[in-house]
Amino acid sequence: MAATEDGNRMEGRTGKADAPMTVDSGARRPSDEGARGRFERIYRTLRMRICLLDHAPGSRLREEDLAEEFRVSRTPIRRVLVKLEAEGLLRSVHGVGTIVTDIDVNELAQVYELRVELAELVGRLSPAPVDAALIARFHEIRARCDEMVSEGDPRTFSRINMDFFHLYNALTTNGPLREINERLYYQTARIWLKTALRLRNSKELIHTEFTTFQREVTDTTEAIEHGDLVAAGHVRRAHIAMSFARIRKASETEGRPVIAPTAG
Amino acid sequence: MAATEDGNRMEGRTGKADAPMTVDSGARRPSDEGARGRFERIYRTLRMRICLLDHAPGSRLREEDLAEEFRVSRTPIRRVLVKLEAEGLLRSVHGVGTIVTDIDVNELAQVYELRVELAELVGRLSPAPVDAALIARFHEIRARCDEMVSEGDPRTFSRINMDFFHLYNALTTNGPLREINERLYYQTARIWLKTALRLRNSKELIHTEFTTFQREVTDTTEAIEHGDLVAAGHVRRAHIAMSFARIRKASETEGRPVIAPTAG
DNA sequence: CGGCATGATGTTGTGCACAACATAACAAGC
DNA sequence: GCTTGTTATGTTGTGCACAACATCATGCCG
Numbered sequence: 001m002a003a004t005e006d007g008n009r010m011e012g013r014t015g016k017a018d019a020p021m022t023v024d025s026g027a028r029r030p031s032d033e034g035a036r037g038r039f040e041r042i043y044r045t046l047r048m049r050i051c052l053l054d055h056a057p058g059s060r061l062r063e064e065d066l067a068e069e070f071r072v073s074r075t076p077i078r079r080v081l082v083k084l085e086a087e088g089l090l091r092s093v094h095g096v097g098t099i100v101t102d103i104d105v106n107e108l109a110q111v112y113e114l115r116v117e118l119a120e121l122v123g124r125l126s127p128a129p130v131d132a133a134l135i136a137r138f139h140e141i142r143a144r145c146d147e148m149v150s151e152g153d154p155r156t157f158s159r160i161n162m163d164f165f166h167l168y169n170a171l172t173t174n175g176p177l178r179e180i181n182e183r184l185y186y187q188t189a190r191i192w193l194k195t196a197l198r199l200r201n202s203k204e205l206i207h208t209e210f211t212t213f214q215r216e217v218t219d220t221t222e223a224i225e226h227g228d229l230v231a232a233g234h235v236r237r238a239h240i241a242m243s244f245a246r247i248r249k250a251s252e253t254e255g256r257p258v259i260a261p262t263a264g
Numbered sequence: 265m266a267a268t269e270d271g272n273r274m275e276g277r278t279g280k281a282d283a284p285m286t287v288d289s290g291a292r293r294p295s296d297e298g299a300r301g302r303f304e305r306i307y308r309t310l311r312m313r314i315c316l317l318d319h320a321p322g323s324r325l326r327e328e329d330l331a332e333e334f335r336v337s338r339t340p341i342r343r344v345l346v347k348l349e350a351e352g353l354l355r356s357v358h359g360v361g362t363i364v365t366d367i368d369v370n371e372l373a374q375v376y377e378l379r380v381e382l383a384e385l386v387g388r389l390s391p392a393p394v395d396a397a398l399i400a401r402f403h404e405i406r407a408r409c410d411e412m413v414s415e416g417d418p419r420t421f422s423r424i425n426m427d428f429f430h431l432y433n434a435l436t437t438n439g440p441l442r443e444i445n446e447r448l449y450y451q452t453a454r455i456w457l458k459t460a461l462r463l464r465n466s467k468e469l470i471h472t473e474f475t476t477f478q479r480e481v482t483d484t485t486e487a488i489e490h491g492d493l494v495a496a497g498h499v500r501r502a503h504i505a506m507s508f509a510r511i512r513k514a515s516e517t518e519g520r521p522v523i524a525p526t527a528g
Numbered sequence: 529c530g531g532c533a534t535g536a537t538g539t540t541g542t543g544c545a546c547a548a549c550a551t552a553a554c555a556a557g558c
Numbered sequence: 559g560c561t562t563g564t565t566a567t568g569t570t571g572t573g574c575a576c577a578a579c580a581t582c583a584t585g586c587c588g
Contacts (some may be wrong), residue, residue: 035358035541035578063570078570082346094299094570095549110438113389125377174374176451176549180444187440299548299571327540337573342540358540359579533586541578549569558561 005013023049035076042070050089050100051189052158053197057102061090088187102192105251112244115184119237122181123229126174130227137167138221145217149210154196157210160190164217168236171229195247205250212239212246286336288315299340306334307344314353315453316422317461321366325354352451367455369515376508379448383501387493388447390438394487394491401431409481413474418460421474426453428481432500435493459511469514476503477512 024111033041046066049055063081067074081098084090092098128134141164148156169181192209199205216239224230287309297305310330313319327345331338345362348354356362392398405428412420433445456473463469480503487496 050266057422062568067543074543074570075542077344079541082343083350086347086350090579092570093550096551097460097569110390111440113438114440117385117389121378121381125381126374174377176375176378176448184440189566263318324539326538331573338540339572339574345570356540357580360581361539459544529588531588534584534585536583537581539578539580542576544576545572545574546572548569550569551567553566554564556560556561556563 015192017200023054037068037091038072039076039079042066042072042077043083043253046084047082047087047186048162049087050084051162051186052155053190053193055100057100057190057194060097060099061139064097085256103194105191105248108188108191109244109248111184111188114205114242115181115188116237116241116244118177118181118184120233121174121177122169122172122236123233125177126172127229128173129226130229133199134170135221135225138217138224141167142221145214147154149207149214152210152222154193154200154206157196157213158189158193161213164213168232172230175187192243195250199250209246212242272511275395287316287318296381302334302336303340303343306330306336306341307347310344310348311351311353311450312426314348315426315450315457316419317454317457318363318446321364321454321458324361324363327362352449367458369455369512372452372455373508373512375448375452379445379452379499380505382441382445382448382495383504384494385438385441386436388434389441390436391493392435392437394488394493398434399485399489402481402488405431405466406485407483409478413471417473418457418464418470421460421477422453422457425477430485432496435488435496453509456507459514463514473510476506 046055046061055061061081063074063077066077070077071193081090081092085092085098089101090098091101141160144160144166148160150159165181165185169185170179195207196209216235219235220232223229223235268451296523310319310325319325325345327338327341330341334341345354345356349356349362353365355365383486396484405424408424416424429445429449433442433449436442460470460473480499484496487493487499
């Protein structure tokens with residue numbers, strides 16, 4: 001049991017080498033969950049798919065298809081879409097469709113600007129107590145990260161990055177701060193993967209991203225081991241700022257998108 | 265025309281002495297607005313009612329009543345309620361009803377903690393250009409504030425405070441920051457009015473609140489006139505922190521609620 | 529008289545049919 | 559050939575009836 005509402009574990013974690021296919025809908029569960037549980041499940045599934053680019057920016061999400069996949073009618077699906085639209089990941093237009101919002105580096109500059117500032121607040125506002133279990137979870141992430149550096153693909157990287165975010169976000173007990181961090185994170189989560197897929201030819205840059213993230217995880221873990229949450233905040237702040245700087249640089253050097261494969 | 269999406273003006277502003285009755289639903293508009301416009305209108309109306317305690321914490325909002333008032337069916341109403349629930353102002357429970365969330369000083373401490381930090385970011389992150397029109401709007405608020413100090417009631421105070429917030433929030437062009445500030449503001453907007461209504465016997469404390477807010481508006485206006493948005497941020501930060509401290513103190517000195525009149 | 533089962537009542541959640549709307553294809557006219 | 563009006567098609571938005579669920583009253587039994 002042990003209510004761990006902080007963790008935000010996703011479904012479909014099959015261990016180390018999870019298949020690069022689309023996120024499982026988790027359907028075929030007749031009634032072992034209430035209406036609210038089903039809502040949360042569908043919401044999280046779609047959110048992760050959008051952020052892993054399973055639903056590419058600009059593509060359309062037909063409500064009826066989703067309804068069929070999740071074995072419900074359009075009504076509960078629309079609830080989820082309304083929330084995702086409020087989060088800025090979707091946009092529904094009457095008579096046209098619900099399309100996944102496109103992401104632009106310049107628009108996201110403001111979000112990153114904010115994330116940089118908020119990163120330091122974690123661990124400064126209402127720091128969570130650091131116990132052995134928490135440290136163990138950081139070590140686990142670091143292990144997955146070390147493994148990924150040598151043989152990982154961008155998608156796996158994004159998954160680990162997502163898990164690391166949730167772990168880091170659990171360092172504060174300030175609920176509103178956690179919510180806002182989560183919202184802003186998922187607004188920017190796609191841009192790295194999108195950039196990485198575009199630059200997947202130059203493996204050098206990709207490797208730089210991997211090792212940089214590895215350093216962030218290592219440094220953060222060490223700070224946590226010392227119980228210095230403020231230091232962890234500084235590490236995170238620096239890495240968010242640098243990460244965005246690299247993304248922006250990459251999108252400047254590259255000219256036109258020549259976008260990734262279509263559902264291949 | 266001049267798209268002023270920043271202002272967030274509410275409907276029902278009848279000038280200086282607006283009636284203390286409930287916020288007008290703005291119904292009786294057949295089709296001069298699209299589906300999205302209607303959604304926004306209903307959403308803002310309900311949000312303002314909740315924050316002005318027209319819908320007291322703990323009270324129930326029957327979907328059918330709202331549907332009848334706004335001349336629509338339950339379906340679009342539910343969309344609004346879903347969003348308000350995501351904002352933390354409502355909570356829908358299957359088979360029970362949608363109840364207005366109660367507000368507790370201790371729970372809101374975290375929100376205030378965050379608002380204090382974010383207040384300074386306005387004007388520091390992506391400051392808006394200060395022109396004569398903007399200064400004029402600050403002067404207008406100050407005039408309304410001066411008038412209210414002598415003959416205002418707590419409800420009028422809350423309205424002016426709300427308008428001042430929107431004006432202050434327009435000092436940054438960082439969209440995500442504005443959204444977050446708005447969300448957090450409306451989560452805490454009710455607590456002042458609730459406390460003031462409880463203490464409406466001791467007019468001394470109420471008057472202190474009025475004059476304190478008057479000073480905040482005056483200081484902020486002066487800072488804006490000098491184009492010093494950072495100073496405005498410091499003023500705001502200080503006043504948010506002090507305001508919460510007074511609210512907390514008031515709720516400590518008072519023992520039990522002995523809650524306000526019931527729809528009388 | 530107290531406790532508990534059972535039905536009545538009221539509310540939100542769901543499913544489905546239709547309306548409102550936008551777009552694309554197509555044909556008529558210039 | 560090009561433009562334009564019209565129709566066909568597909569999508570989201572709305573309304574309504576019913577199911578799922580919780581609560582309260584009632585009456586039975588101990």
